[in-house]
Amino acid sequence: MRSLILQAAARYLLPIMLLFSIFLLLRGHHEPGGGFVGGLVASAALILYAIAYDAGASRRLLRSDPRMLIGAGLMAALTSGLVSFVAGQPFLTGQWASVPLPGIGTVDLGTPLLFDIGVYLVVLGATLTMILSLAEQ
Amino acid sequence: MGMTVAVLSGFVVAPAAPWLHRLGRHMSGWMLALLPVVLTVYFGSYIAQVAAGETFRESYPWAPALGVELSFYLDGLSLLFALLISGIGALVVVYAGSYLAGHGHLGRFYVFLLMFMASMLGVVLADNLFTLYVFWELTSLTSFLLIGFQHEREESRKAAWQALLVTSGGGLAMLAGLVLLGQVGGTMELSGLASQGDAIRQHALYLPILFLILVGALTKSAQFPFHFWLPAAMEAPSPVSAYLHSATMVKAGVYLLARLSPAVGGTEAWWYCVTLAGIATVLCGGYLALCGTDLKRILAYSTISALGVLVMLLGMGTPHAIQAAMVFLLAHALYKGALFLVAGAVDHETGTRDADRLGGLWHAMPITATAAVLAALSLAGIAPFFGFIGKEALLEAALGTEAGRFLVPVIVLAGAVFVAVACIVSIRVFLGECRPTPKHPHEAPLSLWLGPLVMAAFGLVSGLHPSWVATLLSPAISAVIGPRGTHEPLQLSLWHGLTPALALGAGSVLLGAAIYAGWNGLRRANSRLDFLRTRGPAWWYDLTLSGLNRLASAQTRVLQSGYLRYYIIACLATTVALTGYGLIASLEWSWQFVGPGVRFYEAVLAGLLPVAALTAVRSRTRLAAVAAVGVVGYGMAIVFILFGAPDLAMTQFAIETLTVILFVFVLYRLPRFAVFSSRWQRLRDAVIALAMGTVVTALVLMAIHHPAQDRVSQYFAEQSVAEAHGRNLVNVILVDFRGFDTLGEITVLAVAGIGVYALLKLRPSGGKDDET
Numbered sequence: 001m002r003s004l005i006l007q008a009a010a011r012y013l014l015p016i017m018l019l020f021s022i023f024l025l026l027r028g029h030h031e032p033g034g035g036f037v038g039g040l041v042a043s044a045a046l047i048l049y050a051i052a053y054d055a056g057a058s059r060r061l062l063r064s065d066p067r068m069l070i071g072a073g074l075m076a077a078l079t080s081g082l083v084s085f086v087a088g089q090p091f092l093t094g095q096w097a098s099v100p101l102p103g104i105g106t107v108d109l110g111t112p113l114l115f116d117i118g119v120y121l122v123v124l125g126a127t128l129t130m131i132l133s134l135a136e137q
Numbered sequence: 138m139g140m141t142v143a144v145l146s147g148f149v150v151a152p153a154a155p156w157l158h159r160l161g162r163h164m165s166g167w168m169l170a171l172l173p174v175v176l177t178v179y180f181g182s183y184i185a186q187v188a189a190g191e192t193f194r195e196s197y198p199w200a201p202a203l204g205v206e207l208s209f210y211l212d213g214l215s216l217l218f219a220l221l222i223s224g225i226g227a228l229v230v231v232y233a234g235s236y237l238a239g240h241g242h243l244g245r246f247y248v249f250l251l252m253f254m255a256s257m258l259g260v261v262l263a264d265n266l267f268t269l270y271v272f273w274e275l276t277s278l279t280s281f282l283l284i285g286f287q288h289e290r291e292e293s294r295k296a297a298w299q300a301l302l303v304t305s306g307g308g309l310a311m312l313a314g315l316v317l318l319g320q321v322g323g324t325m326e327l328s329g330l331a332s333q334g335d336a337i338r339q340h341a342l343y344l345p346i347l348f349l350i351l352v353g354a355l356t357k358s359a360q361f362p363f364h365f366w367l368p369a370a371m372e373a374p375s376p377v378s379a380y381l382h383s384a385t386m387v388k389a390g391v392y393l394l395a396r397l398s399p400a401v402g403g404t405e406a407w408w409y410c411v412t413l414a415g416i417a418t419v420l421c422g423g424y425l426a427l428c429g430t431d432l433k434r435i436l437a438y439s440t441i442s443a444l445g446v447l448v449m450l451l452g453m454g455t456p457h458a459i460q461a462a463m464v465f466l467l468a469h470a471l472y473k474g475a476l477f478l479v480a481g482a483v484d485h486e487t488g489t490r491d492a493d494r495l496g497g498l499w500h501a502m503p504i505t506a507t508a509a510v511l512a513a514l515s516l517a518g519i520a521p522f523f524g525f526i527g528k529e530a531l532l533e534a535a536l537g538t539e540a541g542r543f544l545v546p547v548i549v550l551a552g553a554v555f556v557a558v559a560c561i562v563s564i565r566v567f568l569g570e571c572r573p574t575p576k577h578p579h580e581a582p583l584s585l586w587l588g589p590l591v592m593a594a595f596g597l598v599s600g601l602h603p604s605w606v607a608t609l610l611s612p613a614i615s616a617v618i619g620p621r622g623t624h625e626p627l628q629l630s631l632w633h634g635l636t637p638a639l640a641l642g643a644g645s646v647l648l649g650a651a652i653y654a655g656w657n658g659l660r661r662a663n664s665r666l667d668f669l670r671t672r673g674p675a676w677w678y679d680l681t682l683s684g685l686n687r688l689a690s691a692q693t694r695v696l697q698s699g700y701l702r703y704y705i706i707a708c709l710a711t712t713v714a715l716t717g718y719g720l721i722a723s724l725e726w727s728w729q730f731v732g733p734g735v736r737f738y739e740a741v742l743a744g745l746l747p748v749a750a751l752t753a754v755r756s757r758t759r760l761a762a763v764a765a766v767g768v769v770g771y772g773m774a775i776v777f778i779l780f781g782a783p784d785l786a787m788t789q790f791a792i793e794t795l796t797v798i799l800f801v802f803v804l805y806r807l808p809r810f811a812v813f814s815s816r817w818q819r820l821r822d823a824v825i826a827l828a829m830g831t832v833v834t835a836l837v838l839m840a841i842h843h844p845a846q847d848r849v850s851q852y853f854a855e856q857s858v859a860e861a862h863g864r865n866l867v868n869v870i871l872v873d874f875r876g877f878d879t880l881g882e883i884t885v886l887a888v889a890g891i892g893v894y895a896l897l898k899l900r901p902s903g904g905k906d907d908e909t
Contacts, residue, residue: 029865030863034872037784037788077879092877096862115872115879119872119883125890126889126890129891131798133897137802
C-alpha cells in the first residue's frame with residue numbers, strides 16, 4: 001500500500017531534513033544541536049523515505065551500506081583523538097585552528113568537530129542498520 | 138643498551154624462526170642456536186668485570202607515574218643464571234632440531250623455545266618489580282605452549298593447563314606481594330630493595346608480603362604441595378623437559394628467593410616457611426622418584442627433590458648454605474639437563490623410556506652412554522665430578538647450623554635417592570643384557586649427543602678445576618647474601634681432608650647403592666601405598682577444578698536464562714539494591730520542596746505523565762501501549778524544554794519518534810496479544826518497577842540538594858569557551874571534556890547496531906543474506 005501524498009511529501013522533506021541535520025551538527029558547538037541529534041534527524045529523514053517507498057529505495061539513496069557508516073564514524077572519532085599525538089598531547093586533546101573563510105570571517109575549526117561528525121555517522125549508521133533490517137524482514 | 142637488546146633479541150628472532158627453519162631445513166637447529174651462542178659469549182664477556190665487583194644497570198621509562206620501568210640489572214646472581222639460560226639454550230636448540238626433525242610444527246617449536254629463552258633472561262635480569270613480573274608470567278605462558286606442543290594428545294593439553302593454572306595463579310599472588318613490597322620498601326627496583334631489608338622486615342605488612350611472594354616462588358619451583366604440575370609437564374618433548382623443567386624455569390622460584398633474601402629473608406618466619414617447604418619437597422620428591430619406571434618421571438621427581446634442597450638451603454640463609462646453594466644449583470643444572478637429554482635420545486632411538494624395558498644400550502649407543510654415565514656420576518656425587526663438590530658443600534652447610542641434626546639426615550637421604558636414580562639411568566639402561574625395544578637401537582646423531590656430552594663434560598671439568606667456577610659463583614653468593622654480611626672467599630676443592638662431610642657423603646653413596654639393589658622390591662612395596670598418590674595434591678587440584686566448572690555452569694544456568702525479562706529484572710534489582718544501599722548509607726534526607734511556584738504547564742505534565750504510564754501498563758492492545766509510552770516520552774521532552782535543556786529535548790523528540798517507528802515495524806510481525814504472566818509475576822514486576830522509580834526519584838532529589846560549589850559544572854561553564862571554543866556546554870562536554878566517554882558510548886551503539894543486524898540477518902537458515 002503506497003500513499004501518493006506521503007511519497008510526494010517525502011521527496012521534498014528528505015533534502016530539507018538532511019540539510020537541517022547538517023545544520024544541527026555544525027551549530028552544535030555553540031547553540032543547541034550536535035552530532036547525536038543531527039544523526040537522529042538524518043536517519044529519521046531516510047526512514048521516512050523508506051516508509052513512503054521501501055527500504056531498498058533508502059539504501060539506493062544512501063549508496064553505501066549503513067554498516068559502512070558505523071565504521072567510518074568510529075574511524076573519524078578515533079582519528080580526531082589521534083591528532084593530538086602529533087602535538088605531543090594526550091589522546092583526545094582538542095586541537096584548534098582559526099581558518100579564514102571568504103565571506104563568513106574567521107572560523108575556529110577543531111578536532112571536536114571531526115569527533116562530532118564521527119558521532120553523527122555512527123548514530124545514523126546504527127539507527128539505519130537496525131530499522132532498515134527490521135523493515136526488510 | 139646492550140643488555141636490553143640481549144634480552145629482547147629472542148622476541149625479535151622468534152617470529153622469523155619458522156621462515157629460517159624452512160630456509161635451513163635439517164640444519165635449522167644449528168642455525169638458530171647461533172643466537173643463544175652469541176648471547177652466551179656476550180654474557181661471558183662480563184665475567185671478569187662482575188667478579189671484580191662491578192654491577193650494570195639499564196633503565197627505560199615505561200609508565201613512570203606508576204613507578205614502572207623497563208630496567209635490567211646485572212650482578213653475580215643474574216650473570217650465573219643468564220649464562221645457564223643462554224648456554225644450555227644453545228645446546229637445547231641444536232638438540233631440538235634433530236629430536237623433532239620431520240615434525241610438521243618444528244618451526245613453531247623454535248618460536249616458543251626462543252620466546253621462552255628471552256622471557257627467562259628477562260626474569261633473571263629484571264630490576265624493576267613489574268618488569269620481573271611481566272617476564273615471569275611470559276615464562277609461564279611459553280611453558281604452557283611448550284608443554285602443550287603435542288596438542289593433539291589430551292594428556293598434553295591437560296598438563297599444559299595444569300602447569301599454567303598453578304604457576305600463573307602463584308604469579309598473581311606474587312604480583313600482590315611485589316606491589317606491597319615496592320610500597321613498603323619505597324622503591325620498585327630490586328637493586329634498591331636489597332638495602333631496605335631492615336625496614337621491610339620490621340614493617341607490619343612483612344608477613345603478607347612474605348607469604349604472597351612465597352606462593353609465587355614455590356609454585357614456580359614445584360615445591361610441595363604444588364609439586365604435582367612438574368611430573369605432568371613431562372608430556373612436553375624432551376628438550377623442553379631438559380631446558381624448562383629442570384635447568385632453568387623451575388629455578389625461577391629459587392632465583393626469586395635468592396634475589397629477595399637480602400630484602401625479606403633472615404627472619405624466623407622465612408626460616409620456617411622456606412626451609413620446611415624445602416624439606417617436605419625433598420622427601421616427597423625423593424620418595425616418588427623411586428616409585429615409577431618412566432625415565433623422565435624418575436628424573437622429574439628427582440628434580441623436585443633437588444629443587445627442595447635448593448629452597449631448603451636458601452631458607453637456612455647462612456653464608457655456608459648460600460654458598461652450597463649456588464654450587465649445587467650449577468651442578469644440578471649441568472647433570473640434570475644432560476640426563477633429560479639422554480632420556481630423550483634413548484626414547485628417540487628405542488621408542489620407549491620405560492626403565493623395565495631398557496638395558497644394555499652401551500653397545501648400540503656408546504657416546505650417549507658415555508654422556509649418561511658422566512652425568513650420572515656427577516648426580517651421584519662421586520669424586521672428581523662437580524656434583525661431589527656440591528654434595529660436600531651441602532653437608533658442610535647443614536653440619537654448620539644448629540638445626541643440623543634435622544637437616545643432615547634429609548640431605549643424606551636425598552643424596553641416597555640421587556645415587557639410586559643415577560644407577561637407574563646409567564647402569565640399568567646402558568649396562569647389563571640387551572632387551573628388546575620397540576625400535577632397533579642405534580647411536581644417536583651428533584646433534585642429539587652433543588648437548589648431554591658437553592654438559593656432562595662440564596661437570597667433570599668443573600670438578601677438576603673448581604677455582605675456575607669459583608670466579609663465576611663468588612659474585613653470585615655475594616649478591617644473595619647482600620649487604621647483611623660478608624662471606625669468606627669461596628674455596629672449592631675436591632679434597633678437604635677426612636671430614637664428617639666426607640664420611641656422610643660416602644654413607645649416602647652406600648645407602649643409595651643399597652636402594653638401587655632393592656629397587657624392584659621397593660616398587661612392589663610402594664604399589665601398596667598407592668592411595669598416597671591417588672589422594673595427593675593432584676587429586677585435590679582435579680577436585681577443585683571440576684568443582685569450579687560445576688559452579689560456573691550452575692550460576693550460568695541461573696543468570697543466563699535466555700529470557701529478556703530476567704536479564705532486565707537482574708539489572709534493575711542490582712541497580713536498586715546497590716544505589717538504594719548507597720542512598721540509605723549516606724542518609725542526607727532533606728525533603729524540602731523548593732517553593733510554591735509551580736507553573737501551570739508543570740502541573741499539567743505532572744498529571745499527564747503518571748496517567749500515560751499507567752495506561753501503558755494497563756492497556757490491552759499493543760498499539761495503545763506504544764502510544765502511551767510515546768506520550769510519556771514526549772512529556773519528558775516537554776519537561777526538558779520547561780527547565781531549559783533544549784539539547785536534551787531535541788534528542789528526546791527524535792528518539793521517541795524513531796522508537797515509535799521501530800515499534801510499528803515490530804508490532805506488525807507479532808502474534809495476537811495475549812496475557813501469559815501470572816498474577817504473582819505481575820506483582821513482582823510492579824514491585825521492581827516501583828522500587829526503581831523510587832530510587833531514581835531519591836537520586837534526583839539528592840542531586841538537587843547537593844551543595845553547588847562541589848559541582849563540576851561550575852568548572853565546565855567557566856572553561857567552555859576558553860578551553861574548548863564552544864558556547865553550548867552540553868555539546869562541549871560530549872565531544873571535548875568527556876570525549877572519551879562518548880567514544881565508548883558510540884562504540885557501544887555501533888556494537889548494538891551490528892548485533893541487531895546479526896540477529897535479524899545472519900540466521901543459520903532461512904534469512905536472506907545480502908552481504909555488500
